[in-house]
Amino acid sequence: MRSRTARLLASALVAALAAAACSENKEVExxxxxxxxxxxxxxxxxxxxxxxxxxxxxxxxxxDPYLPESPVKAEGEPIKVGTxxxxxxxxxxxxxxxxxxxxxxxxxxxxxxGLDGRPIQLVECDTxxxxxxxxxxxxxxxxEGVVAVVGGIDVFGTGIDVLEQNGIPFVGGIPISMASVQNxxxxxxxGGSWGAMLAFAxxxxxxxGAKRVSILYGDFGSIADAAQYGRRALESLxxxxxxxxxxxxxxADFLPLMTTAADIDPDAVISLTADTGCVPTFQAAHxxxxxxxILITGACAAPKIVDDAGEDLVEGAYFNTEGPVNPDPPLxxxxxxxxxxxxxxxxxxxxxAATVSFRAFxxxxxxxxxxxxxxxTPGAIIDSLRAARDFPSFNxxxxxxxxxxxxxxxxxxxxxxxxxxxxGGTLRQVTDWIQVGGLAERSA
Numbered sequence: 001m002r003s004r005t006a007r008l009l010a011s012a013l014v015a016a017l018a019a020a021a022c023s024e025n026k027e028v029e030x031x032x033x034x035x036x037x038x039x040x041x042x043x044x045x046x047x048x049x050x051x052x053x054x055x056x057x058x059x060x061x062x063x064d065p066y067l068p069e070s071p072v073k074a075e076g077e078p079i080k081v082g083t084x085x086x087x088x089x090x091x092x093x094x095x096x097x098x099x100x101x102x103x104x105x106x107x108x109x110x111x112x113x114g115l116d117g118r119p120i121q122l123v124e125c126d127t128x129x130x131x132x133x134x135x136x137x138x139x140x141x142x143x144e145g146v147v148a149v150v151g152g153i154d155v156f157g158t159g160i161d162v163l164e165q166n167g168i169p170f171v172g173g174i175p176i177s178m179a180s181v182q183n184x185x186x187x188x189x190x191g192g193s194w195g196a197m198l199a200f201a202x203x204x205x206x207x208x209g210a211k212r213v214s215i216l217y218g219d220f221g222s223i224a225d226a227a228q229y230g231r232r233a234l235e236s237l238x239x240x241x242x243x244x245x246x247x248x249x250x251x252a253d254f255l256p257l258m259t260t261a262a263d264i265d266p267d268a269v270i271s272l273t274a275d276t277g278c279v280p281t282f283q284a285a286h287x288x289x290x291x292x293x294i295l296i297t298g299a300c301a302a303p304k305i306v307d308d309a310g311e312d313l314v315e316g317a318y319f320n321t322e323g324p325v326n327p328d329p330p331l332x333x334x335x336x337x338x339x340x341x342x343x344x345x346x347x348x349x350x351x352x353a354a355t356v357s358f359r360a361f362x363x364x365x366x367x368x369x370x371x372x373x374x375x376x377t378p379g380a381i382i383d384s385l386r387a388a389r390d391f392p393s394f395n396x397x398x399x400x401x402x403x404x405x406x407x408x409x410x411x412x413x414x415x416x417x418x419x420x421x422x423x424g425g426t427l428r429q430v431t432d433w434i435q436v437g438g439l440a441e442r443s444a
Contacts, residue, residue, distance in 0.1 A: 053339045054111050061332035062392045063362065066112065066369050074114025078121035079373065081105075081364070082141040083357075084134070084159060085152025085173075087126035097152035097173070098124055100354035103345030104361040110344070115365075116373035131156040138162035147368075148381050150360050151180065153353075160186060168378045169385065172360020174353065176222060181409040187385045187401050189363055189393055190356065191415030191436060193223050193272055193297075194406055196320040197230035198436035199417035200270045200295040203318065205237035207431075208293055210268040212241045214261035216281070217272040219246035227272060229406075233439050252277065258284035266292045274299035282313040293318065301420070301427060314422050318430070322396060325420040325429040333395040355395065362394035388413070397433060406440040415440075 052071045083101045086094055101122055109119040123144045125137035138159030141149050149163060151173020160179040163170050168185065175181050175192040191198075197215075204210040213234050217227035227244065234242045245261045247254075254277070261269050269292045271281045278300035285294055294317040299305070301319045323331075337358055341350050348354050364381070367388075371380050390398045393414055403410035417434050420427040 051343075052111055053107060053336065053343060057339065058330075058332040058335045061336050062394045063333075063336065063366070066366065068112065071111040072113035074109045074112075074117055074119035076114075076118045078119045079115055079368075079376065080121045080123050080144055080146040081361075082123040082125065082144065082146040082149040083152060084125050084127060084137045084141070084149055084154055086129050086154065087124070087152075088128060092129065092153075094153045094353065096348055096352050096354040097357040099345060099348045100341075100357035101150055101152075101361050103340055103348060104358055104365070106344040107340045108365060115368050115376070118373050120365075127154050127156075127159070129155065131158040134159035135162055141168060142166045147376055147378050148364055150357065150364060151175075151186075152357060154180070166378075167382070169382045171364045171381075171385070172356070174356055175412070178222060178225070181222070181411045183411060184403070185382060186411035188412050189359055189396055189399055189414050190322060191406070191412060191417060193226035194229055194409060194412065194440070195322075195415035195417050195436050196297055197226040197270070197272060198233055198406075198415070198439050199320050199419060199431075199434045200318075201230045201233035201237065202434050202436065202439050203419055203431065204268040204270065204293070204295060205234060205239050208268055210266070210293070211239060212243075212264045212266045213239050213268045213270060214243040214245055214264060214266045214292070215270045215272070216245045216247055216257055216261055219248060223272050229440060230270065236439075247273075252280070254280035254284040255287060258288055258290065262288055262290055262292075268293045268295060271296040273297065278302075278305045279309045282309040282317070286313050295319075295419075298420075301422065306422075311425055315424075317422050319420050319422070319427065320417045321420060322417060324418060325427045331395065337395060359394045359396055363399070366392075366394075385413075405437045407437075408440075 054067050054071055083098055085098045086092060087098055105120050105122045108114055114120055123141060123146055125140050127133035127137055134154050134156050135158050139162055148169045148171055150171050153174050155176050157177025157179035160170050160183045164183055164185045170186045172189050175188045175190055180186050181188060204213055215227050215230055217223050231242050231244060241264050243261060243264050245257055247257050273281055274297045281296060296317055296319060298319045298321045306314050338350055341348050367381055367384050368376060371384055385401045388399060388401045390400055393399045397414045397416040399413035401413040406412045406415050415436050417436060418429060419431045420429045
C-alpha cells in the first residue's frame with residue numbers, strides 16, 4: 001500500500017509542477033549579486049533544429065551573458081555533474097527529466113564551450129523507486145566525484161543525506177520528499193505544493209474575500225504538510241472557518257469528499273490534487289452544484305484534462321503557475337528552451353516536467369560559470385548558491401537561497417506563484433507574482 005500511495009504522490013506532484021513550469025515570467029527584472037541584465041524584453045526567435053541555437057536566439061534571456069556569438073565546442077578533461085531520477089519501474093517512470101538534462105549538457109558542450117572549455121559529463125542514476133536505490137545513487141555520485149547533483153524525481157529522498165555527509169549540493173528537480181526542502185545542501189527553484197497552497201490561501205482571503213474555506217488534500221507526506229501551511233495562512237488572514245478534508249491517494253471517491261467539503265457552505269474550495277484527481281474534482285463540484293470558487297493545481301489546466309472534464313465544468317476555476325500565462329511575444333528563455341530541445345532533445349516532450357529539470361541544470365550551469373572551472377568544487381557551488389540574492393532564474397522568478405523564503409522549508413529558493421482563471425475557453429492571468437514567503441512566516 002505504501003508503494004502505491006507514494007507512486008500516486010509522485011505522479012500528482014510531477015504533473016502539477018510540470019504544468020506550472022510551462023509558462024514563465026515576462027516582466028521580472030532581478031537585482032543584486034550577479035545580475036547581468038533584465039529578462040524583460042524579447043522578440044520571438046526563429047530557430048529551426050538544424051541551426052545552432054546561439055546563432056538564432058532571442059535577445060534578453062537569462063543566459064545572454066554566457067552565450068557566444070557562434071558555437072564553441074568544449075574539449076579536454078570533463079567536469080562531472082550527476083542526476084538522480086526515477087528513470088524506470090512499474091511504479092512510475094519519468095525519463096523526460098533525465099532526457100532534459102542530457103539535452104542541456106549536449107547544448108552546453110556543443111555550443112557554449114562547456115565550462116571554460118572543459119566539457120560537462122552527465123553521471124546518471126535510476127533510483128528504481130526505493131529508499132535503497134536513492135541511497136545507492138547518492139553513493140555512486142560520491143564515488144564518481146561529481147561537483148553537484150541535479151535532482152529529478154526521488155519520492156523517498158534518502159540519498160540526500162548521503163550527499164550532505166559528503167558535501168555535495170543537490171540542485172533543483174521536483175521537490176517531493178521532505179529532505180528535498182529541508183536539507184541544507186538542497187536548493188530548489190520551485191515552491192512545490194507549499195507555494196501553490198500559500199498562493200491559493202492568499203488569493204482566497206484577500207481577493208475573493210472568502211470567510212469559509214475547505215481544503216482537499218492527499219493525506220501523505222509533503223501534500224499534507226503543505227495543506228497545514230495553507231490552513232495556518234488562511235487563519236492568519238482572518239478566514240473564520242477552515243475545513244480540512246484529507247483524501248486517500250489510492251482509490252479516492254471524490255463525491256463524498258466534496259460533500260464533506262461542502263458541509264460548511266464554503267466560499268472557496270482548494271484542491272491539492274492533480275493527474276487522475278482533476279476530472280473527479282470538477283465533476284463532483286458540478287454534481288453538487290457547488291457555488292464555491294475552485295482553486296486547483298495547474299496540472300488540472302492541461303488540455304487533455306479540460307477535454308475530459310468538459311469546458312463547462314472547468315470554466316471559472318483558478319490554477320497556480322510558476323510563470324506568466326500566455327505571454328506574447330514568448331519569453332526569450334522559453335524560446336531558447338524550445339530551440340535546445342528541438343536540436344538536442346530528441347524524444348523529449350517539451351511541455352512536460354522536462355522544463356523543471358532544464359531550468360535546474362541551467363541555473364546550476366550559470367553558478368558554475370560564475371565560479372569558474374579553476375575554482376570549482378562542491379563547496380564552492382554550495383557557498384555560491386547560499387549567497388544568491390534575487391539571482392536570475394532560467395524561466396522562473398529570481399531566486400534567493402538564504403534559507404528564509406518559506407519558514408521551516410530552508411531549501412526552497414523561489415516559491416513565488418502566479419494564478420490564472422479559466423475564462424471563455426482559455427486561461428487569463430489574474431495576479432502578478434504572489435510573494436508567498438511572507439505569508440508562510442506570518443502563519444508559522
